[in-house]
Amino acid sequence: MANILIVEDDKAQRENLKTMIQEMGQALCVLEAQNAHEAFEISTANRIDLFYLDVHLPDVSGLELARKIREVPYYNFTWIIFITSHIKYMLEAFKEIHCYDYILKPIEKDAMQNITMKLLTNNKPDIEEKTERKHIFIEISGVMVKIFVDEIVFVEVYRKTCVLHTIKGKYEVKNLSLKKILSTTPKGSLVQSHKSYAINIGLIQEINKKLSCWEIIFKNYEEKALIGDKYKDNVMNICKQYIIRR
Structure with a gap:
């Protein structure tokens, strides 16, 4: 349709x-x-x-x-x-x-x-x-999984585990760093918002600034990402590019 x-x-x-x-x-x-x-x-x-x-x-x-x-x-x-x-x-x-x-x-x-x-x-x-849709491959239990970059909601890394949150589900990969993910995906497709998070700016629904560590709420996705102090200015400057002034 x-x-x-x-x-x-x-x-x-x-x-x-x-x-x-x-x-x-x-x-x-x-x-x-x-x-x-x-x-x-x-x-x-x-x-x-x-x-x-x-x-x-x-x-x-x-x-x-x-x-x-x-x-x-x-x-x-x-x-x-x-x-x-x-x-x-x-x-x-x-x-x-x-x-x-x-x-x-x-x-x-x-x-x-x-x-x-x-x-x-x-x-x-x-x-x-003629323009190929951007994607990456990740290996999970010996299987190569193709993930389209525009379907990634955010990436979360903790305890040496990288979790790719996508609109089709979550993928966990051991021993994959946030730095490696950011260097593998096309420049600008994901933005680091925290030492443990990288986000898709285009899928943000709201940014809750009431807490010291800001929360990001995404469209049609329940889990949230964070914005740390070090990254607030950069994230907000990028978001401003998409603002329609009333």
């Missing part, structure tokens, strides 16, 4: 576009957001296959939202379609943000349905097909 996110502050227009997509009779999940802040939260909690972004949003512009979306590695080449009444904005969008088309208001149902079907049939742009 493909996930489509509609970002439009006008409720009537948002509902109209949603209805057009649902009438296509395909296995499509339509998500909605009324501003950029809400849209970015939804796009980090879900894997979006196609974005429809209104250029004019109440908090920041759709163009600024698209730039933030592009900073997330998974969305480097995801389809982005702009909704606009003014074609003048589209030159900037094509050059800087690599959007793939736009729809002018008032939206024509046939045009919108045709482009949706075309893009989802082709899945992602050709350039992404």
Whole structure:
């Protein structure tokens, strides 16, 4: 099932576009957001296959939202379609943000349905097909296990045991250091937050600062990681890159 996110502050227009997509009779999940802040939260909690972004949003512009979306590695080449009444904005969008088309208001149902079907049939742009999904191999009881880096929630090391917490489960490896994990995974994919933890910034739900050692709560994952004093500034500086200002 493909996930489509509609970002439009006008409720009537948002509902109209949603209805057009649902009438296509395909296995499509339509998500909605009324501003950029809400849209970015939804796009980090879900894997979006196609974005429809209104250029004019109440908090920041759709163009600024698209730039933030592009900073997330998974969305480097995801389809982005702009909704606009003014074609003048589209030159900037094509050059800087690599959007793939736009729809002018008032939206024509046939045009919108045709482009949706075309893009989802082709899945992602050709350039992404040439980009291998990052992964590592770990050996457990003589078996080599392939783990995709974007599925790692956090890594925890204690008593010479390394635990990889992933969205598909936990893997324990003896005599594997945190330093070795960080040197093996692609640069920036995991960030050290504590002498015993390295975290996936993109999967953070909340950071609890009420305790001396901050706690990290992740999306759809019960266990927590920690942020030690030595690493607080670095983690927060990285997190700020993903903030959508209201």
